[in-house]
Amino acid sequence: MTPQRNPNQKNNFFHFMPIPMTYIELLPNLISNGLVVVCPLKPLQPLYPKGYDANVKCDYHGGAAGHSTQRCLSFKHKVQSLLDAGWLSFQEDTPTVMEYAPATLINE
Helix, strand or coil, X not given: CCCEECCCCCCCCEECCCCCCCHHHHHHXXXXXXXXXXXXCCCCCCCCCCCCEEEXXXXXXXXEEECCCCCCHHHXXXXXXXXXXXXXXXXXXXXXXXXXXXXXXXXX
């Protein structure tokens, strides 16, 4: 199920498939299973984007300041693509990953 844009919304808001854990809890599991890699970002310079918070960090982006791992849209899109491709599923509160992930999903 791909993220769906609500046509009644004026912004680009996507609905992601709910997952039974936080994205913060999921990230180390996906890294250890080789489904995602940390994608460091260069530090942002002023003028900062709307919603930027220098007090929070994103582990998916190598600890970059500005947004939290839980609110990281890039990571949420990555998780959604893994779910859509069948490389990630959940049984109860435990992520289940396929044995071999396609290289195109790892390096996106």
